Amino acid sequence: MITYLLIALTVLISWLSLSNGDLFDRLKYNPYLVKHKKEFYRLLTHGFIHADYGHLFINMFVLWSFGTAVENIFSDYFSGLSIPLFIFMYLGAILISAIPALREHGNTPEYNAVGASGAVSAVLFSYILMRPVNMLGVMLVIPVPAFIFGILYLWYEAKMQSKRDGIAHDAHISGALFGVTITILYNPKFVINFFLQIGEKLQDILK
Secondary structure, three states, X not given: OHHHHHHHHHHHHHHHHHOOHHHHHHHOEOHHHXXXXXXXXXXXXXXXXXXXXXXXXXXXHHHHHHHHHHHHHHHHHHHHHHHHHHHHHHHHHHHHHHHHHHHHHOOOOOOOEOXXXXXXXXXXXXXXXXXXXXXXXEOOOEEXXXXXXXXXXXXXXXXXXXXXXXXXXXXXXXXXXXXXXXXXXXOOHHHHHHHHHHHHHHHHHHO
């Protein structure tokens, strides 16, 4: 499955970059270098390295948790196109999630960012769109329907965006919205199914 290949590739490149400062510096996302030095490759390579092993573990755990499920759903709907569509969504989310920082920090040489969070958010929200009433755990403990989890996630990221805590919350939001948008473009019926599943769940609760 492509999810496992992406995890293996990301773990390998992250490990190599954490062991080699020069490699890390060449691959990290620096909007200033992208804008002024035309080092456009950084828009993609930063999604395959991480700040530390904790950062790497969290992103890969979430990717493992939802990537295979999204792959399976894509396979049911798109057959032989499922793998390229998944890869396009994942890589596209890395690029799209980098745009806010390019606009905001394109003239800030000291700003840097790394991590697959934008792409992982895209996979997570693609899953939420297609399986909105499946239960997910808030803080891995409190179970809520996926669509409620998604709302809470976006609310939290939007709230934290102004905190300047060193986390690229704007990338998380951009990646999530890209995941929803591209999944709808792949098959607009997912929107109808989204509301049908929620409606059926509400009917079951009210019985």
